Amino acid sequence: MPDGTPLTGKHLIAGQWVASDATFTSDPVTGEPATFCSGGAAEIDAAVTAAEEAFATYGWTSRETRAKFLEAIADEIEARGADLTAYGSAETGLPEARLNGERGRTTGQLRMFADHIRKGDYLDVRHDAALPDRQPLPRPDLKLVQRPLGPVGVFGASNFPLAFSTAGGDTAAALAAGCPVIYKGHPGHPATGEIVAQAIDAAIKKTGMPAGTFGFVQSNTNEAGEALVKHPLIRAVGFTGSFRGGKALFDLAMSRPEPIPFFGELGSINPVFVFPEALAKRGAATGEGWAGSLTMGVGQFCTNPGVVVLPAGSDGDAFRDAAVAVLDGTDAQPMLTGGTAEGYARGVEQTAKAARQITQAKPAPKRCGVPAVFEVTAEDWLSKPELAHEMFGPAAILVRTDSPEEMLAVAKSFEGQLTTTIQMEDGDIQAVQPLIPVLERMAGRILANGFPTGVEVADAMVHGGPFPASTNFGATSVGSLGIRRFLRPVSYQNLPAALLPADLQES
Numbered sequence: 001m002p003d004g005t006p007l008t009g010k011h012l013i014a015g016q017w018v019a020s021d022a023t024f025t026s027d028p029v030t031g032e033p034a035t036f037c038s039g040g041a042a043e044i045d046a047a048v049t050a051a052e053e054a055f056a057t058y059g060w061t062s063r064e065t066r067a068k069f070l071e072a073i074a075d076e077i078e079a080r081g082a083d084l085t086a087y088g089s090a091e092t093g094l095p096e097a098r099l100n101g102e103r104g105r106t107t108g109q110l111r112m113f114a115d116h117i118r119k120g121d122y123l124d125v126r127h128d129a130a131l132p133d134r135q136p137l138p139r140p141d142l143k144l145v146q147r148p149l150g151p152v153g154v155f156g157a158s159n160f161p162l163a164f165s166t167a168g169g170d171t172a173a174a175l176a177a178g179c180p181v182i183y184k185g186h187p188g189h190p191a192t193g194e195i196v197a198q199a200i201d202a203a204i205k206k207t208g209m210p211a212g213t214f215g216f217v218q219s220n221t222n223e224a225g226e227a228l229v230k231h232p233l234i235r236a237v238g239f240t241g242s243f244r245g246g247k248a249l250f251d252l253a254m255s256r257p258e259p260i261p262f263f264g265e266l267g268s269i270n271p272v273f274v275f276p277e278a279l280a281k282r283g284a285a286t287g288e289g290w291a292g293s294l295t296m297g298v299g300q301f302c303t304n305p306g307v308v309v310l311p312a313g314s315d316g317d318a319f320r321d322a323a324v325a326v327l328d329g330t331d332a333q334p335m336l337t338g339g340t341a342e343g344y345a346r347g348v349e350q351t352a353k354a355a356r357q358i359t360q361a362k363p364a365p366k367r368c369g370v371p372a373v374f375e376v377t378a379e380d381w382l383s384k385p386e387l388a389h390e391m392f393g394p395a396a397i398l399v400r401t402d403s404p405e406e407m408l409a410v411a412k413s414f415e416g417q418l419t420t421t422i423q424m425e426d427g428d429i430q431a432v433q434p435l436i437p438v439l440e441r442m443a444g445r446i447l448a449n450g451f452p453t454g455v456e457v458a459d460a461m462v463h464g465g466p467f468p469a470s471t472n473f474g475a476t477s478v479g480s481l482g483i484r485r486f487l488r489p490v491s492y493q494n495l496p497a498a499l500l501p502a503d504l505q506e507s
Helices: 041-058 063-079 081-092 096-119 169-177 190-207 222-230 243-255 276-299 314-328 338-352 378-383 404-412 426-442 480-486
Strands: 011-013 016-018 023-025 035-037 126-128 142-148 152-155 181-184 214-217 236-240 262-265 271-274 307-311 372-377 395-401 417-423 443-448 487-493
Touching: 011 041, 011 190, 035 190, 041 181, 041 214, 041 222, 063 081, 063 096, 063 169, 063 190, 081 096, 081 190, 096 169, 096 480, 152 169, 152 222, 169 181, 169 236, 169 480, 181 222, 190 214, 222 243, 236 243, 236 480, 243 262, 271 276, 271 404, 271 426, 276 307, 276 314, 276 395, 276 417, 276 426, 307 314, 307 404, 314 372, 338 372, 338 395, 372 378, 378 395, 378 404, 395 404, 404 426, 417 426, 426 443, 480 487
Parallel strands: 152 181, 152 236, 181 214, 236 262, 271 307, 271 417, 307 395, 372 395, 417 443
Antiparallel strands: 011 016, 011 214, 023 035, 126 142, 142 487
């Protein structure tokens, strides 16, 4: 592993770096492996108990206090920037430019939430003044405000070691809301995760937050994750990862004696619909652009555009041929983990049994992925539901349609998605119109003339969608709206002002 900020290899519990008997060894792309403690139910219980104790103070801090804490975390992450890039690149194989950009996104969303809570709009303060003389009955004084839930469990994502991990969007939103966080580290990038945890620990001490405000438990087994979801003091969970793992944890959350919200982002194949005028005007250029989006990050994005629906014919062929030329010239690249590469290879192999591969079938070096694109008719797609499974890598399927009615039928076949994209020109508007109600029910974000890789951190962003893209269609894991996942409305009837939350006293 790189030289730089020393690693403890331990867990952060109640403000202390604590060891556990069990350990695991990292599997970096480059450099020597490192050893880390692997926590279980005991470490989770200690971290959650500390978080519940911290909530008695942290849940009642002012918005300004929490905003300064979030900004301090961002500052501490930036101070460790070079080490984060070095560790992140060694562990995941991601290039320096990508990690630097992801670090900027991580600190940017922390500062975004600081600004957001300072404004106070998210509190949704409402006041119905008392009407003592109302007939036939008087109305009491009613005040409503959004309040934090309590300790929140967060799981790190394999494909974003910074922006969706230790201090990623789930952690930032929960801390902004006033909820302590217990983070279960991802074994694919344990060193990167610890360096960020060190940054949060430093910010806690710098700003005087309670020691249990953030807990960090490393693990390479299922025990810690299951214990986190089942712990009776955990009030909600944020998760980004595979459908299989997320659905298992979701089921645990629902089967608790007291079920809790489980905000899981479980992946997507993100269909792209290409219309005739767009094909006629820029078919080849659009195919090249799509190929670039497909291979970005070796296809390891939850918004990877894994299906393209386009008309049969020469214009559609131009899109296909231009894309294939780019993809056949793309070299194999390291994937995030050995398990990711193995899973991708299995997915491609299974798809090859049901569809014709149109890219070159190249052998992939160990832990690497190479592009693989298949082509099917609409009839094939509609009769083979196994084709709709995510391959999580630079692989996709082109679905060729013979009519607008067939394209609409294909659109109606998709389950819930994070995104869907329309490639169109003005002359396509009439053809696109019947698709819009279908796409709106399908996805959390609808794009025109772009590609879904790249999720803007902004007030109007939705990163979520109907099941199975996510476990809660009304939530987003990116953007300021994400704070609502960790709040609940509380109404106060006739309470004296001195007993109200500060945010109501100020309103």
